Amino acid sequence: DIVMTQSPDSLAVSLGERATINCRSSQTVLYSSSNKNYLAWYQQKPGQPPKLLIYWASTRESGVPDRFSGSGSGTDFTLTISSLQAEDVAVYYCQQYYSTPYTFGQGTKLEIK
Amino acid sequence: QVQLAESGGGLVKPGGSLRLSCAASGFSFGDYYMNWIRQAPGKGLEWVSYIGGGGSAIYYADSVRGRFTISRDNAKNSVHLQINSLRAEDTAVYYCATDWGDHGGMDVWGQGTTVTVSS
Numbered sequence: 001d002i003v004m005t006q007s008p009d010s011l012a013v014s015l016g017e018r019a020t021i022n023c024r025s026s027q028t029v030l031y032s033s034s035n036k037n038y039l040a041w042y043q044q045k046p047g048q049p050p051k052l053l054i055y056w057a058s059t060r061e062s063g064v065p066d067r068f069s070g071s072g073s074g075t076d077f078t079l080t081i082s083s084l085q086a087e088d089v090a091v092y093y094c095q096q097y098y099s100t101p102y103t104f105g106q107g108t109k110l111e112i113k
Numbered sequence: 114q115v116q117l118a119e120s121g122g123g124l125v126k127p128g129g130s131l132r133l134s135c136a137a138s139g140f141s142f143g144d145y146y147m148n149w150i151r152q153a154p155g156k157g158l159e160w161v162s163y164i165g166g167g168g169s170a171i172y173y174a175d176s177v178r179g180r181f182t183i184s185r186d187n188a189k190n191s192v193h194l195q196i197n198s199l200r201a202e203d204t205a206v207y208y209c210a211t212d213w214g215d216h217g218g219m220d221v222w223g224q225g226t227t228v229t230v231s232s
Contacts, residue, residue: 001175036217038217040217040218040219042158042218042219044158049208049210049222049223049224049225050158050208050210050219050222051222052218052219052220054218055214055216055217055218055220056216056217056218059216061214061218061220062214091157093157093158095158095160095218097217097218100160100163100172101160101172101173101174101175102148102160102163103160104157104158104159104160105157106157107157107158
């Protein structure tokens with residue numbers, strides 16, 4: 001199984017500042033034939049289902065604000081929020097869909113400092 | 114409007130069974146794979162099971178294999194999760210989700226149904 005490890009577990013950032021969340025997979029999620037990383041990022045607010053933010057590691061889902069960006073390849077990935085807004089307070093998860101079981105990271109709780 | 118709606122959760126004793134359902138609307142259901150994901154109280158997300166559009170490709174997490182069975186009825190636009198031999202650690206909100214945008218990430222989720230296993 002591919003183990004997904006996020007860091008940090010929690011993060012407090014001031015409004016308007018940059019937030020960075022890291023995700024590492026125990027083996028590559030880059031599919032060589034397509035040159036795509038099978039990695040997604042989700043945002044979950046209390047009492048709500050997760051919301052897809054980023055897929056293929058760096059492609060923003062339709063309707064997601066452009067302050068959210070994803071980067072990385074192979075085994076190391078980053079979700080960046082360029083200018084934190086109050087509505088971004090949530091738990092963020094990475095997930096690999098390279099192979100089953102489609103494992104998630106443990107989550108990173110983002111708060112306002 | 115693309116929607117998923119889970120049902121069938123409830124309170125069940127250890128060793129008991131439940132059948133969860135997920136009703137889909139607003140899209141050509143048989144063209145899409147479906148997943149079940151669960152979230153224990155205060156915990157993270159755990160992928161549980163996958164079923165392909167035609168129903169022949171099926172995968173399970175190790176933690177549920179042999180106790181959970183996923184199935185789908187494309188004529189009724191629904192996917193089911195039969196959960197047997199329930200344990201306290203199966204207590205969770207169970208979500209169904211799909212990749213409607215066909216890009217690998219799960220972009221459509223239901224609101225979830227709660228399963229509580231307790232004596």
